[in-house]
Amino acid sequence: MLAASKPFSGTAVVPIDGLLRTCNQTESRIATIPPRTRLFLPGIDRSETFRIRTGCIALFQLLPDGRRQIVDILGPDRLFGRGISDLHQCGAEALCETEVELVTAVRRSLDAEINQAVRLMLRRAQAHATLLGRKTAGERIASALIDLAGQFAGEASSRFQLHLTRTDLADWLGLTLETVSRYLNRFRREGLVSFEGPSHICLRDRAGLELIAGGRDLVDAQ
Amino acid sequence: MLAASKPFSGTAVVPIDGLLRTCNQTESRIATIPPRTRLFLPGIDRSETFRIRTGCIALFQLLPDGRRQIVDILGPDRLFGRGISDLHQCGAEALCETEVELVTAVRRSLDAEINQAVRLMLRRAQAHATLLGRKTAGERIASALIDLAGQFAGEASSRFQLHLTRTDLADWLGLTLETVSRYLNRFRREGLVSFEGPSHICLRDRAGLELIAGGRDLVDAQ
DNA sequence: CGGCTCCTTGAGCGCTCTCAAGCCCGGTGG
DNA sequence: CCACCGGGCTTGAGAGCGCTCAAGGAGCCG
Incomplete structure (x- = not known):
């Protein structure tokens, strides 16, 4: 279970x-x-x-x-x-x-527009299935951070507000909140990201994260 | 990994x-x-x-x-x-x-029709995400068998040809082929399914499988 | 017969979960 | 002002599910 x-x-x-x-x-x-x-x-x-x-x-x-x-x-x-x-x-x-x-x-x-939005959701769902079925915990966290930066950080910026709690992240990524916390802090110790408070995140090494994420995420083109 | x-x-x-x-x-x-x-x-x-x-x-x-x-x-x-x-x-x-x-x-x-098909794929993808992120191996196998019966068995029948190898099933369900094999044979020993050769399957206890599957699968209505 | 693919089964390991304790911080009330 | 509380987060220790590795069987084909 x-x-x-x-x-x-x-x-x-x-x-x-x-x-x-x-x-x-x-x-x-x-x-x-x-x-x-x-x-x-x-x-x-x-x-x-x-x-x-x-x-x-x-x-x-x-x-x-x-x-x-x-x-x-x-x-x-x-x-x-x-x-x-x-x-x-x-x-x-x-x-x-x-x-x-x-x-x-x-x-x-x-x-x-609606049909485009549905297709976007489908592409994202398929990429997410690959994440859930075949990626390790670290790869999932890295993928999630890149995705969230894409949605919530300004184009040039790598800083964004994390609207999800650790529990939300876990329920999104098929993990537990403890595992999420462990990998986030590990990435912080390794200099890949930094926090300002638990809910503001800055990607310090996006290329490194993308490498960990297990290959460029398949959802980006619209 | x-x-x-x-x-x-x-x-x-x-x-x-x-x-x-x-x-x-x-x-x-x-x-x-x-x-x-x-x-x-x-x-x-x-x-x-x-x-x-x-x-x-x-x-x-x-x-x-x-x-x-x-x-x-x-x-x-x-x-x-x-x-x-x-x-x-x-x-x-x-x-x-x-x-x-x-x-x-x-x-x-x-x-x-195409839009309907895309929406069906999206619904299936979302149900599959829940399977991959939150179900155990046994629950995944049971869900898969019910899904495949729905697609490949005649309406009334519970017998169908399994077009997927164990490796295919594993890659669909986020498992390994060994785990798939183990659970399929466990279900057979428990009388939930029976095989005629490794690629013909008959659901012997559909209700039992649905119970194991972790709640009625969310994809059925069209 | 060998060679191949696919499947089954066992033994042991490791990644992630479970359980537990404690910290941080904001809110609330004495 | 402090005490208390609760939610969210961090961290550790240990356990277990599913993975890894390995051996062998079954069926098919040349």
């Missing part, structure tokens, strides 16, 4: 149509989701889609005994909603305060 | 446009791919899509050192092609003699 994260209980659960309503009232298409909010999408129309403006959302699945697998981490500019990932199979949780924008039918190119 | 399958070398590699040409010559839309043929899709138009009529195709990724991860197993009626899975990131290999049908623009509903 692999790590069984403690079953979620305390976190707030927010129906996303509630957010929608506030959207409409304020004549705005933008909603703000508080940190650690679980989203669910009750009767959402397939065409209702959100774009993340700032923040971070995790998509996850649960096994009956409480084991959790995070299947993707969504950063700024990623789309999500019922038409994208089939969220009736996934839960979604905002890992920090997250601003989302409703993009329903703003323009007619939306369908194409 | 996890299992590094021996690097592939001997298997035939067939450009899929070669198959296409024979298609056109015979005025047929159907091509037959020999067993253990690697496909690659050189200058294929995005809209050229195949439907599997009979047989089995594996999509896989390779790490630089030769480790292989099979990201999906495609059985009859599944679509594939460049517009579906982004095959420039995946290799594809026919695991047995496989008949495919070119479905380019036969009807105008094709786009919708």
